[in-house]
Amino acid sequence: MKTWMLSALTAVMVFTLTTACSSSNDGKKPDSGSKEKVITLRMIESLTSPSRTALIKASIDKFMAQNTNIKVELISPPFDQADNKIRTMLAAKQPLDVLEVRDLNVAEFVNNNYVEPLNDYTGSWSDFGTVTAVAKSVASVKDKLYFIPNGLYQRQLFYRADWLKEAGINAPVTYEELVNASVKLTDAAKNRYGFSFRGGPGANGVPDTLIQAYDADKINVDDAMFLKDGGTIYSSPEAKTALDLYVKLYKEGSPPDSINWGFQEQVQAFTSGVTAFLLQDPDVIQVLSENMQEGTWATAPMPTGPSGKAMISAGGAGWGITSHSENKEAAWKLITFLSSPEENTQLSKSHGTVPIHSSATEDEFFQKGPYKTLLDMTNKPDTFINFKPPFEYPANGQWGTVAMESGQAMLLGQTSVEDTLTKWNEYWAKAKADMKK
Missing domain, CATH: 3.40.190.10 (Periplasmic binding protein-like II)
Structure with missing residues (x-):
């Protein structure tokens, strides 16, 4: 009798537990398994300055608000130490996903297998078609693209107009x-x-x-x-x-x-x-x-x-992916957001660089004032001769x-x-x- 009662009680408990689990989850997996895994991206910039870092952080905040499963940690070393810190992190294969690559060091990074070629990624990016040929050239080594420039640089002369007028100098x-x-x-x-x-x-x-x-x-x-x-x-x-x-x-x-x-x-x-x-x-x-x-x-x-x-010549720096990154797809998603016409043009206007998208360079903002000198040089190619930097x-x-x-x-x-x-x-x-x- 005791054995029969124990068996019956066990059956009732199993039935009750099964029913409770079924009714509380409606046949779905428990809530703990439905949460999306959060990916942490480590990102480092090279051309640091307080104002520029603030602009980049604002763009990253917008990106994270739209992509709640991705967290971005931005590393901003002092400008004069940044490139050496980047080299040290890359050589030691420290956790790093997105880095600012410069025209000055892209070949070095490629030679050391520090950065990932991006050619296979660009086909899925709808805005890549408006990236200018100059921007692509700056970021390429032997026909492979290694970063998306965040701005282009072309040197010009700045002078104290009031001093020259006072001294009678043109x-x-x-x-x-x-x-x-x-x-x-x-x-x-x-x-x-x-x-x-x-x-x-x-x-x-x-x-x-x-x-x-x-x-x-x-x-x-x-x-x-x-x-x-x-x-x-x-x-x-x-x-x-x-x-x-x-x-x-x-x-x-x-x-x-x-x-x-x-x-x-x-x-x-x-x-x-x-x-x-x-x-x-x-x-x-x-x-x-x-x-x-x-x-x-x-x-x-x-x-x-x-x-x-x-x-x-035009120079530039921009966002690349480390070859040892474990989050390359998420890293590329961040890069395309930061490099979109909207974000890139805003960075260029606020920080003073030439935007990378052809649509943005037609903006009236870049056709007047101190930017006009750059267009004047472009319009005189026999005097201001473009060359390919090394x-x-x-x-x-x-x-x-x-x-x-x-x-x-x-x-x-x-x-x-x-x-x-x-x-x-x-x-x-x-x-x-x-x-x-």
């Missing part, structure tokens, strides 16, 4: 005029100098561009660190003339401590009334607009060399450091102009030889 057209005007405007006793020199990180920008302008009739525009005869741009007699002018620009027309300046210091000197001339990309436009009175500054095309020509050379990634250190030694009189040119010539000759291996 906006410089040639590099020689720029150097002479810088010397004339320099008055150390008043803490006024002609040129916002950049001798620290990124120092190679001015001497390279100056030498290319002096080599304009000889240069190979498809391989712009080299001449048509195969020699490097540093091997010509014109290179010596150009670099002598560069040394004069520093010694007679620039603040002495600018030998250590990077991007932020040279821009700060211009906005605070220390210097009269600044060669920079359009991303400084917003900073100048916010910190200087209207009418005190203006823009002019890039200075030309003795042949009346200037060498110009993005595909892995050696390009370290060129900035090599040029900065040897350039500082030259400016301090520790080595000669001739020895510096020899070192630079040997560096790029080896870079080309290594590419052929």
